[in-house]
Amino acid sequence: MPTIQPPATVLVTGASGYVAVPIVKELLDRGYNVRGTVRSLAKGDYLKNLFKAHEPRFQYVIVTDMSDPDAFDDAVTGVDAVAHTASPATLRAPDAQALIKPAVAGTLNILESVKKHGSSVKRVVITSSCATILQPKEGDPVFYTEADWNDHAVNEVQAKGAEVDQQHKYRASKVLAERAAWDWVEKHKDEIKFDIVTILPSFVFGPLLNETRSLSQLNESSLFFYEAIKAEKPPHLATKWFSNIVDVRDVAVAHAQAFEIEEAGGERFIAASTPFSWQTIYDALNSADPPIADIPKGTPGAPIENCAVYVSEKAQNILGVKFRSLQETAVAMVNDLREKEARWTA
Template sequence: MMHTIQAPATVLVTGASGYLAASIVKELLDRGYSVRGTVRSAAKGDYLKNLFKAHEPRFQYVIVPDMSNAGAYDDAVVGVDAVAHTASPTTMAARDPQDVIKPAVAGTVNILESVKKYGPSVKRVVITGSCGAIVQPKSGDPVVYTEADWNDHAVDEVQAKGVNVDSVQSYHASKVLAERAAWNWVEEHKGETSFDIVTILPAFVLGPLLNEAKSPSQLNESSQLFYYKTKTEAPPNAATAFFANVVDVRDVAFMHAQAFEIEKAGGERFIAAVAPSSWQTIYDALNSANPPLANIPKGTPGAPISNCAIFVSKKAQDILGVKFRSLQETAVDMVNDLREKEAQWSA
């Protein structure tokens, strides 16, 4: 059975006003698809309609106030050919891990249930996961992660510590449990459905923003962190410590679109990551840009990354054909974009 789709098919994008999701919507519209986005309010939907007005009438939105309610997506999936499920809590600040885990798992299962009942034309569901679902503690110098890894450690931590667990572990556990729920659901409903799934696991996503942010406090968490870290000098040890593999938001959006169009992507997990980074490598990339950027912290130029981990994204390059942007291109474009926004915030 062919599970691929091509433009001008219609794709449902859940959580369409999010940082990554808005770039996925743009990528799909640029390829000639029609997009139906789910948002939590008319204000968020109207912002997107205005952002994508050049593509009217191929962008529409529907309001889904709470994805964790059973049947939340029943109306949204009617008549679409594929789904990009990006909606998930991305906060690292939850006090109770279940505040992140329950909606992440319920939202994922709900979209699959709705497609099964009301989306007979859907051929593929692409689910946005996270490299948080693979970063289990392991030894190595550097530590290397592939799609074969699962971060069961985070799930164990939540079960052992409850509300006392570290919030990053809660977030990682939500990503593991939501993705596992998706794969388990597909296994349980084999033979009852006419679609397959793909999961895409981005590392730390950076790059220009399409989503609405009227102040620094409205930036999503990765953008906010980048905004402040590139304005103030980090202490030497903090600057050179490994903090994440980085990936460009535009490349992750490209991977989602490719995952709909390439048949053998079906049933696969894909890591989306370019290079291990410290804040020092980001400072170095920005300071060596041409033309140079003013007012970027210097740190200790060239200092190596300590405690490095590598996320291997060869599978995405081989199957999805993604050619990742360099850390420098991503960081420069993001600084320039944030500085334009900053000028509007202070205007």
């Protein structure tokens, strides 16, 4: 499959999201034309203003409901590639289907639209998640690669229904959406002229480019970080493994590289830097040069308990991504959040 190179036009779905906006920026900085889908004029105009230096290479279209089978038909016309980032991302869903249905439908709808109306599309890069590989394993640490699939979360949703916990709801939605994409490609492989790539970010931190005019507009991962840093004392089990960290800017690079590298076609890629607990975040911020003020101390140097490692060698070797350190990401994020907080309270 031919690779995509600037000044090709890339469609980015859910373009106003925390992960999506840096992808748009990375593509524009590389010289691409970008068409973003947003759910409202206000979100689109925010992005137009943010990227006004790149006019007219950034444009947006409104897609109010990606569950509509025809939602992306017009958006895919005339583009060369698609980054599908749009998907529900919340740990406050009333039931699992509130996440699963739009995640699966949105993924299948973008693929169907490309098949029917995106004759120039060569590759679709789908933002998945390391939630899709977090199958329970024995050991400390345990290791996860792109060969893993989190069937456990799907089974939990099926067995417990409305009683299942929020994390399993979210994880199941990501598993089912990504599997739906791979199954769709296998079913239609003789009919399509494009391939797909999936990017699996771990827990995403880093500076925010998306619109955040108040605390209530923070996305889930940023809110976790904000609350942990604002805490007067470390959260319960601060030394326990929380996830692996990845910088949002590195996630953007992974997506852009997935378009440009031929060998990426048909592959999954974990995008992750290093395991973390909240204690390791505190240690990184307190040991920064200069140190970050007013950070909880906790138990400095305490090791991560029950550690899991998302192995990202494939993304490093094939996509050429050089992942930022935990400290670099944490410092950038706390400084960015504090700058925004000053404006919120001004």
